[in-house]
Amino acid sequence: MSHHRSSRGGELSRERDSGRIKVGVSDLSVATDGETLTTSGLGSCVAVALVDESTGVRGLLHAMLPNGTESETGIERPGKYVDTGIKRLIGELEAAGASPRRLEARVAGGAEMLDLTDAIGPRNVARAEQCLDAAGIPVVERAVGDDVGRTVRFRADGRLVVRAADGFERTL
Amino acid sequence: MRVDVRALGACNRLAERGAGQAAGALTDLTGTDLSVEVTGASVASGEDLAEAFAGRESIGVSVGLRGGLEGEAVLAFDADNVDALLSLLPGGSSMGRSAVTEVGNIALGGFLDGWANYLGKAIDMTPPRYFEADGAAVLPDGALAGDGVFLFESRLDATTTDLDFSIYMLPDSGQFRDLVVGKTAPAAAPGADGGAGNDGTDSTAVPYESLSTFASLAKRGSANAADNIAMMTGLDTNVDVSRLRFVPLADVPAEVGVEPHAGTVFELQGEPSGYLAILFEEESAAKIAASMLPSEPDEPLGGMAENALCELGNVMTSGFIDGWANVLGTSISHSPPEFVHDIGSATISPLVAKLSRRQDYGFVIDAAIQTEGVQSRCDVYALPDERELARALDRLSES
Known part of the structure; x- marks a missing residue:
């Protein structure tokens, strides 16, 4: 059984399963052995799935807020923020043998769930697009926005299965 | 006592990491994946705790702590799950109590490693004590005394079987209490704070x-x-x-x-x-x-x-x-x-x-x-x- 590093606090990933790695809120994980990466309950949070298809190395981030670079906790918990999370995820993918130049991205989540919480979702998505663009990583598919919660599975073949609260499933 | 919220965050983080290590140790031992579901510190009076644990039967292992930390740490699980647990252990149900004791010892050792590193001092564990307890008797000594206590609790879940573990620790006295009130490391509370609010006006x-x-x-x-x-x-x-x-x-x-x-x-x-x-x-x-x-x-x-x-x-x-x-x-x-x-x-x-x-x-x-x-x-x-x-x-x- 292989151990996966999780950046949330640097401990072992909070959940391992034969073939499944669960990524929590403010967390990120990398898969190198064909495991399915999953994260659930994406409301205004955004999931960024990166894959280098030639090596099969994949990573999934579940970030809560757009901007962390100015904040100390961005460094302590890089997965909490879209920008620090993407940067850390790219670093971990590279360390696991992926080439940053071959990475492609799929983005899901960032819903506008509540009127109470001013547009966190759309700002998370905008920040993700901006950071990926700056890193030269193309966003090949997205299932973002609206007012619907989502759960995602990042499969070994690099496709991202996005399931909405009503059970509707799309494969990106 | 005055509880420092940032120090409490640092303690929670240690408990979270410790629980992660305990989950890792149990995963290696049983071959079944365990994850840390949640780690938190609850504020409760002895009476509330007694009520919350009423009717529950637990089995588990407790160790006394000396050195860097003093007190008691407890690993417990629901008595209803005993067969599920035993079926996971090397030796199976024939091992019974000694297997449970060994599991508890390994998991609690993992849990305490992080605290020892943080404190820069070794924590000595007394030999593990197996117990079967009714209700709140499962909790570390002192939990039910006084007006109220902080009880650190981490819950570990097996992902494929129906098995929950809890790890309990109580800052009843001495060093652990100093940690929680922020005496030991007032400034070293990484991640416990949003980075703002160090302007002196915010009391934590x-x-x-x-x-x-x-x-x-x-x-x-x-x-x-x-x-x-x-x-x-x-x-x-x-x-x-x-x-x-x-x-x-x-x-x-x-x-x-x-x-x-x-x-x-x-x-x-x-x-x-x-x-x-x-x-x-x-x-x-x-x-x-x-x-x-x-x-x-x-x-x-x-x-x-x-x-x-x-x-x-x-x-x-x-x-x-x-x-x-x-x-x-x-x-x-x-x-x-x-x-x-x-x-x-x-x-x-x-x-x-x-x-x-x-x-x-x-x-x-x-x-x-x-x-x-x-x-x-x-x-x-x-x-x-x-x-x-x-x-x-x-x-x-x-x-």
């Missing part, structure tokens, strides 16, 4: 007595909310659980879970500000809404049910925060209800995100309220702003 130290008062206030609030459900529906309604816990905010959505939920969320304005969510699983939401409507609605969770749930949410929230302003000497109001109907964790994650801009950890009040007759149950989560709550609680101790 809270008198323990005030926290205990607030826990009672929250409990009374839960009872008010339940009474208001009873008033609106005419059905007997009771509070099952009401807890005040200090937890990583990022863990809150996972606690709500991925089942579809319907309910209402509110913004709290005043001191403390924050959010409150009242969430029902779909079936419960439909049942409680139907009990308030004159006739069966066309759609179980359509417009009529939505209106009913909003009205119910309004009176529950008023009841819940009623008394806060008086006791805390502040003024607190709430926004109109916003209806939510989605994956449970997705409905609460925007609230958590909003609060997380300033804090990684927070005091969370959660209550489970059960309505008889229609078998409907809801969970109330109150998420106050940590600094504002700390300020209000600090003032409370002066008055």
Whole structure:
């Protein structure tokens, strides 16, 4: 059984399963052995799935807020923020043998769930697009926005299965 | 004692890491994946703990701690799960008690490693003691004494089998207590703070007595909310659980879970500000809404049910925060209800995100309220702003 590093606090990933790695809120994980990466309950949070298809190395981030670079906790918990999370995820993918130049991205989540919480979702998505663009990583598919919660599975073949609260499933 | 909220965050983080190591050790030993579900510190009186553990039978292992930490750490699991546990262990059920003892020893060793590193001092464990305990007797010595205690609890879940472990530690005295009150490492609380708020005006130290008062206030609030459900529906309604816990905010959505939920969320304005969510699983939401409507609605969770749930949410929230302003000497109001109907964790994650801009950890009040007759149950989560709550609680101790 292989151990996966999780950046949330640097401990072992909070959940391992034969073939499944669960990524929590403010967390990120990398898969190198064909495991399915999953994260659930994406409301205004955004999931960024990166894959280098030639090596099969994949990573999934579940970030809560757009901007962390100015904040100390961005460094302590890089997965909490879209920008620090993407940067850390790219670093971990590279360390696991992926080439940053071959990475492609799929983005899901960032819903506008509540009127109470001013547009966190759309700002998370905008920040993700901006950071990926700056890193030269193309966003090949997205299932973002609206007012619907989502759960995602990042499969070994690099496709991202996005399931909405009503059970509707799309494969990106 | 004055509890430093940032130091508490650092302790929680250590407990979280320690639980991660314990889960890793158990995974290696049993070949079954275990994950840390949640780590938190609850504020509870001995009486509350006795009530919360009533009727539970646990088996487990306790170790005494010497050196870097003194006190007791306990690893426990539900006695109902004993067969499931034994089937996972090398040697199987024939090993019984000695296998359980060994498991506990290894897991607690993993749990304590992180604390020893942080303290820069070795922690010696006495030989593990196997126990079978009824109710709150499972808890470390001293948990039931006095007005109230902080109980650190980590829950470990097996992903493929029905098996929960809990690890308990109690800062009853000495070094652990110094850690919690911020004496040991006042500045070294990485991740416990949003980075802002070091301007000297924000107090992060809270008198323990005030926290205990607030826990009672929250409990009374839960009872008010339940009474208001009873008033609106005419059905007997009771509070099952009401807890005040200090937890990583990022863990809150996972606690709500991925089942579809319907309910209402509110913004709290005043001191403390924050959010409150009242969430029902779909079936419960439909049942409680139907009990308030004159006739069966066309759609179980359509417009009529939505209106009913909003009205119910309004009176529950008023009841819940009623008394806060008086006791805390502040003024607190709430926004109109916003209806939510989605994956449970997705409905609460925007609230958590909003609060997380300033804090990684927070005091969370959660209550489970059960309505008889229609078998409907809801969970109330109150998420106050940590600094504002700390300020209000600090003032409370002066008055």
